[in-house]
Amino acid sequence: MSFFFHDQQEYYYADFGQGDPVVLLHGLGNTGRAWLQQVPALLAAGYRVIVPDLAGHGASAGLQAPMSPAMQAKAIIRLLEHLGLDCADIVGLSLGGMVALELTIAAPEVVNRLVVAGTFYRLDTPNDRGMLDDWCQALAQPHGCLKRFEATWPLLVGERFMDTAQGLAAYQAWHAQAAKDNHSNHLHWCAGLRGYNVEAELASIRRPTLVTYADQDRISPRRISRQIAAMIPNSECVGIANDGHVFNVSASDEFNRTLVGFLGTTHAAGSPLTSFSV
Template identity: 45%
Template sequence: MEFGSGRPVILLHGISNSGRAWGPQIVPLADAGFRVIVPDHAGHGASGPVNRPWGIQDFTADVVALLAHLDIGNADVVGLSLGGMVALQLALERPELVGRLVVANSFDTTATPGFRSMAEGWAGMFRSEEGPVRRLERTWPMLVNDAFRASGEGRRTYQVWHGIAATAHGPSLAYVSEGIIGFDVTTRLASLKRETLFIAGEKDAMSPPEVSRRMAETVPHARYAELAEAFHISNVDAAEHFNRLLIPFLLD
């Protein structure tokens, strides 16, 4: 979906979610003069299923094809978690397509025993009966902080995301979980030439702040910001602070 007009910015969501996760950013970005482009990754949301392991290269090719379809030669790219890995790969592989880059709560490598174990556990759950719902119910306390979960907005968000999970295609999400294992751009980050903002959640247990801090120290033109009390989906549970970082950076 698209909102607003002006310089294009594409928002890339995390695994098992959809473009709806960017709800807190869409109106502020459109109001700031951006053309906001919000896709659902393959195997997610309103997009079609996948029938094989689907990795970061596949998601990156999807974004390249989407930009070509929209006749966009250059866009700012914002990605969170899985979306952040896709954003990094895109900026390294097709730098001419990327203006400014924002990578939130993400990873420069999934080629670790710990990530493999975690992702294989996700895949098994996604393939089980009502797997996407069960995973959301189990991980919700790790995705957003206690204050947000207890708020009215938090309860509304949970209702929307629970509905998305209830209609999700579990086998596709399992293939994605398996496909993203082995991603590794650690040795390439120093060659990334785009102005980049790395955002971390202070209390993120999935992608701890030191991961984003390390990436920011490696990328030549990078800034690092940490959101107090934020968990893994920091654009949601710390939305106001996230937007105060995001929009000035893109406008700078």
């Protein structure tokens, strides 16, 4: 069965292959299918790939109360327990990156290596609160999830990807998902993100860490990823040029090379071998 329970909440996950486990955590408003381009690349490299739908997303149960990254991190710990895994490589994009950071801070023993992409280390500044207010206002409208998706798609993938065959296919799939999403789930997440701040804890992270970003990301600008990397000892920071927020989709080849390359040149007890920046 591809379901597990945590805190009376049912979660869906997909589990592929054999080998060292890698857990992929998606962003707000997405599902595990956002990692479609990464699963084959990781399987080809010999990894087991585990892809949950976060609470209130995809095939996981809806939310009845606010959900925070720290709360969701506990569910990922439960997923590992459910699968009988002592630890795994944890990869998170955007919201998934926040969950991954909280997980690594709270339970470093279950994290082998950490990869965060286009994420945040705090959302408690006045500008952040304004962004969350804007999201909530958009989501509260009729068909709010769909309208927000349509407005943000160019920011998510970048212009060079939008009109390609792959870009049009991704748009259609994600558009259909947004059309049936329950806006209350997203609003509960937005409520749970208020006050999020792990800045003081980043220096405690000792797992091999890759921080990666797209240099045209206007949702999580590259300066944020560079700040995260500067605060995590011995982390790598890799930028991908000319792409937007969900660059694992719109620049999947570059993203996969970066991800698989990092996992192939690091180990749990050591430090990354190489450092990059864009």
